[in-house]
Amino acid sequence: EPEVTQTPSHQVTQMGQEVILRCVPISNHLYFYWYRQILGQKVEFLVSFYNNEISEKSEIFDDQFSVERPDGSNFTLKIRSTKLEDSAMYFCASSVGDSSNQPQHFGDGTRLSIL
Amino acid sequence: AQSVTQLDSQVPVFEEAPVELRCNYSSSVSVYLFWYVQYPNQGLQLLLKYLSGSTLVKGINGFEAEFNKSQTSFHLRKPSVHISDTAEYFCAVRRSGGFKTIFGAGTRLFVKA
Numbered sequence: 001e002p003e004v005t006q007t008p009s010h011q012v013t014q015m016g017q018e019v020i021l022r023c024v025p026i027s028n029h030l031y032f033y034w035y036r037q038i039l040g041q042k043v044e045f046l047v048s049f050y051n052n053e054i055s056e057k058s059e060i061f062d063d064q065f066s067v068e069r070p071d072g073s074n075f076t077l078k079i080r081s082t083k084l085e086d087s088a089m090y091f092c093a094s095s096v097g098d099s100s101n102q103p104q105h106f107g108d109g110t111r112l113s114i115l
Numbered sequence: 116a117q118s119v120t121q122l123d124s125q126v127p128v129f130e131e132a133p134v135e136l137r138c139n140y141s142s143s144v145s146v147y148l149f150w151y152v153q154y155p156n157q158g159l160q161l162l163l164k165y166l167s168g169s170t171l172v173k174g175i176n177g178f179e180a181e182f183n184k185s186q187t188s189f190h191l192r193k194p195s196v197h198i199s200d201t202a203e204y205f206c207a208v209r210r211s212g213g214f215k216t217i218f219g220a221g222t223r224l225f226v227k228a
Contacts, residue, residue, distance in 0.1 A: 004158070031214065042221070043159070043205065048214035056214040091158060101147055101166050104216060106159040 002026045004107035006092050012113045013082055021077045021110045023092030032075045033093040033104060034067065036060075043091065049075065079112075087114045117142040117208050121219035129227050130198055136191040136222045138206030145211040148189045150180055153203045153221075162204070165189060176200070201226045 005024045013019045025032050034046040047057040049067050066078045075094075079086055089111050093104040122137040140146065147166050151159040163174025170182040180191045189206060206219040 006158075033214070033216075035216075043218040045215040045217070050214075058215065093159075101211070103149060103161045103164050105161070106151070108156075108158040 004092055004094055004105050006090075006107035006110050008110060009108065010111045010113070012115060015084060015114050016081055018078065018080050019082055019112065021079075021090050021092075021112070023075045023077075023107060024073050025075055025092070025094030026096070026105055027073070029094035029096045029105070031055075031095045031102075031104075032067075032069070033095075034077045035091045035093065035106075036088040037091065037109075038085075038088040046077075082112075082114045084114050087112055117144075117146060117210055117217045119206050119208050119217055119219035121204075121206050121222050123222050124220065125223045125225065127225045127227060128196055131195050133194050134192065134196050134200075134224065136204050136206075136224065138189045138191065138219060140187050140189065140206070140208045142187075142208065142210060146208045147211065148180075148182060149207040149209070149216070150174065150178070150189075150191050151205045151207060151218075152176075153205065155202075159205065162191070196224070196226050198226050198228060200224060 007022045032049045037043045045058050047061045048055045068076050089109045091106050091109045093106045095102040095104045118141050120139045128134045149164045150162040163172050165172050165182045173179045178193050203221045205221050207216045209216045
């Protein structure tokens with residue numbers, strides 16, 4: 001069964017540095033998402049992306065964050081000037097067709113640790 | 116806005132016993148409902164979904180859930196659990212036409228031998 005793959009599985013970064021989290025969505029999917037889960041807290045929506053544009057974003061997704069689909073297969077989340085509170089598990093997801101009634105398929109996540 | 120409440124943070128149960136994980140949601144608009152499972156060090160795997168139609172939906176691994184609109188609930192059930200069902204279970208909701216999935220806080224199911 002096709003999967004969403006995320007790399008790296010664990011990223012350790014110094015506070016203030018930039019980090020790029022990478023995702024390869026399922027190949028025929030058209031909608032892409034990032035979520036995060038701070039340790040011990042809920043999974044939170046960050047952003048959705050369709051047709052090379054952000055379609056919806058949460059209040060968490062401020063100017064520190066950006067997303068990009070640099071080629072036909074990758075979907076990235078860039079975090080600039082990382083802070084300690086950015087430490088979390090970041091999940092990429094994708095879905096096919098109309099996203100509102102199609103389930104989102106999640107990757108295994110990237111654990112981001114800011115030191 | 117939508118919200119999801121999972122009433123139990125942890126549910127311990129013996130192997131082969133039945134289990135129910137409770138989920139209530141609130142929304143002023145039509146929503147779709149989902150249950151996801153997260154095994155240790157893994158991502159979120161879809162167990163089942165309710166979009167429309169029959170209120171009893173069956174998913175993978177023998178799980179089922181019943182949508183109750185009047186009680187705004189979507190409880191997950193399994194008649195006989197296995198050790199391998201030990202995991203975190205998340206109830207989630209998405210409004211019709213929306214992109215954002217709202218997750219509950221999760222329920223940790225611990226199956227004991």
